[in-house]
Amino acid sequence: MTIRECYIAADGDFEDVLRRFMSEERVAKFAVKFLKDNSFSNLTEALAAGDLQEAFRAAHTLKGLCFNLGFNKLGELASALTEILRPLEPVDTSDLMNSITEAYCKIVDALNRFQC
Amino acid sequence: MDQKLKILIVDDSELNREILTDILESQYDIIEAENGKMAVEILEKRLSEIVIVMLDLVMPEMDGIQVLTMMNEKGWINDVPVVMISSEASPSAMDKAYDLGITDYITRPFDTKTVQRRVMNTIALYSKQKKLIKIVAQQIYEREKINSMMINILSHIVEFRNGESGLHVIHIKTATSLLLSALSEKCPELKLDRDKINLISMASALHDIGKIVIPEHILNKPGRFTPEEFEIMKKHSAAGADILKEFNSNGNPLIEVAYEICRWHHERFDGRGYPDGLKGSEIPISAQVVAIADVYDALTSERCYKAAIPHEEALQMIADGKCGAFDPLLIDCLMSVADRLKEALSQNTISDTNWSSVQDMTEHILKNNDITISIPITR
Numbered sequence: 001m002t003i004r005e006c007y008i009a010a011d012g013d014f015e016d017v018l019r020r021f022m023s024e025e026r027v028a029k030f031a032v033k034f035l036k037d038n039s040f041s042n043l044t045e046a047l048a049a050g051d052l053q054e055a056f057r058a059a060h061t062l063k064g065l066c067f068n069l070g071f072n073k074l075g076e077l078a079s080a081l082t083e084i085l086r087p088l089e090p091v092d093t094s095d096l097m098n099s100i101t102e103a104y105c106k107i108v109d110a111l112n113r114f115q116c
Numbered sequence: 117m118d119q120k121l122k123i124l125i126v127d128d129s130e131l132n133r134e135i136l137t138d139i140l141e142s143q144y145d146i147i148e149a150e151n152g153k154m155a156v157e158i159l160e161k162r163l164s165e166i167v168i169v170m171l172d173l174v175m176p177e178m179d180g181i182q183v184l185t186m187m188n189e190k191g192w193i194n195d196v197p198v199v200m201i202s203s204e205a206s207p208s209a210m211d212k213a214y215d216l217g218i219t220d221y222i223t224r225p226f227d228t229k230t231v232q233r234r235v236m237n238t239i240a241l242y243s244k245q246k247k248l249i250k251i252v253a254q255q256i257y258e259r260e261k262i263n264s265m266m267i268n269i270l271s272h273i274v275e276f277r278n279g280e281s282g283l284h285v286i287h288i289k290t291a292t293s294l295l296l297s298a299l300s301e302k303c304p305e306l307k308l309d310r311d312k313i314n315l316i317s318m319a320s321a322l323h324d325i326g327k328i329v330i331p332e333h334i335l336n337k338p339g340r341f342t343p344e345e346f347e348i349m350k351k352h353s354a355a356g357a358d359i360l361k362e363f364n365s366n367g368n369p370l371i372e373v374a375y376e377i378c379r380w381h382h383e384r385f386d387g388r389g390y391p392d393g394l395k396g397s398e399i400p401i402s403a404q405v406v407a408i409a410d411v412y413d414a415l416t417s418e419r420c421y422k423a424a425i426p427h428e429e430a431l432q433m434i435a436d437g438k439c440g441a442f443d444p445l446l447i448d449c450l451m452s453v454a455d456r457l458k459e460a461l462s463q464n465t466i467s468d469t470n471w472s473s474v475q476d477m478t479e480h481i482l483k484n485n486d487i488t489i490s491i492p493i494t495r
Contacts, residue, residue: 020227030135037131060174061129064203067225068135079203 152178326356
């Protein structure tokens with residue numbers, strides 16, 4: 001699997017990230033590091049613990065990272081979550097979190113296959 | 117290049133820091149901070165080494181806005197440029213960051229070239245500005261040096277004719293400056309800033325230039341004046357002011373202050389001085405301060421007609437009104453700087469134009485001319 005195919009499988013925008021990062025090697029180098037990033041797990045843990053401040057921060061970080069790495073679909077979802085968490089008031093995030101988890105798993109799966 | 121310039125990257129996400137580091141590390145040394153608190157700690161110790169701060173907005177411990185607020189409080193924002201990097205694109209967040217002095221705002225997703233260029237440009241602009249400020253300061257320093265040298269030459273001519281060593285002028289300047297510093301602390305409403313104090317102190321050297329019109333045999337008479345001689349002697353204050361009046365065609369502040377000092381440094385708070393018999397606050401503060409400095413130095417110095425009086429005794433005489441009335445507030449000021457005054461005058465020298473006061477002046481000039489903010493922002 002090439003990095004380009006990996007991005008297609010992950011619903012990412014490869015052309016955009018390639019333009020910004022300027023080489024396939026650099027895109028690949030940082031894309032796989034996404035596997036070790038803990039914003040997503042921070043987010044799920046903070047939501048489970050009811051820590052809205054931390055959840056907002058994690059969602060915000062996830063959003064920034066995804067856009068930077070060209071994982072635009074997850075980026076959009078994280079962005080939507082950021083906005084509903086911003087007032088720091090209890091809110092039902094379950095539907096959005098299901099979509100986020102699904103998009104996240106798709107990226108992780110694609111990156112794992114790319115690494116093999 | 118012998119050593120790479122240092123960049124401080126502040127971001128709570130390790131991956132974000134890695135991406136930025138990757139983009140910038142070929143040209144710069146990278147220092148990383150994983151939250152605002154850490155960034156402040158690093159700035160506290162290494163501010164002078166860091167040429168630019170790349171700052172994330174949303175972070176734990178201390179967020180980007182709190183870091184900027186701190187940088188404003190500590191004045192660091194004037195020494196190092198900050199570029200904010202965030203996926204936060206809301207106008208209110210950007211506004212706030214710009215209001216707090218950031219130079220640039222890069223939104224995620226960013227591209228490699230943009231980050232490199234903006235970092236390079238920001239650093240270049242800042243170093244250019246710093247260089248210019250240094251040049252301006254150097255010029256001001258030279259100008260001040262020449263100014264104070266000319267004034268010193270002029271006032272020394274008067275002193276030497278008076279058979280004195282020229283120390284009197286230096287003493288008056290030192291005493292005036294100390295008294296004014298004390299006065300500005302006691303009365304902030306007088307708005308005696310560093311510039312004003314420097315100006316009055318410099319002008320104080322001219323207080324006796326009118327003595328140039330007094331015949332030498334009276335000026336240097338050992339022993340008491342006859343009433344007629346005293347009347348002639350008293351003419352020196354108005355005469356000095358008249359000389360300066362000739363120059364005051366364009367409202368030069370130094371000449372204006374020197375005029376006040378020359379004319380009214382023998383006025384007294386109760387109206388019993390000369391030449392105009394002004395009373396209380398009718399006498400400009402510059403002249404009042406020089407008057408008390410003049411009296412103190414005359415008392416504590418040896419003259420052809422008298423021996424030097426010890427410091428403590430001189431203070432007591434002034435406080436008791438033996439040398440005419442002064443504003444009690446100024447007597448307080450004199451007492452509060454008495455120890456420092458004695459110490460300073462015993463050294464017999466004065467650092468005429470010190471570098472830190474030049475830097476203050478430069479900052480002031482740059483601020484007043486709006487050079488530091490070259491792009492007018494209208495909302």
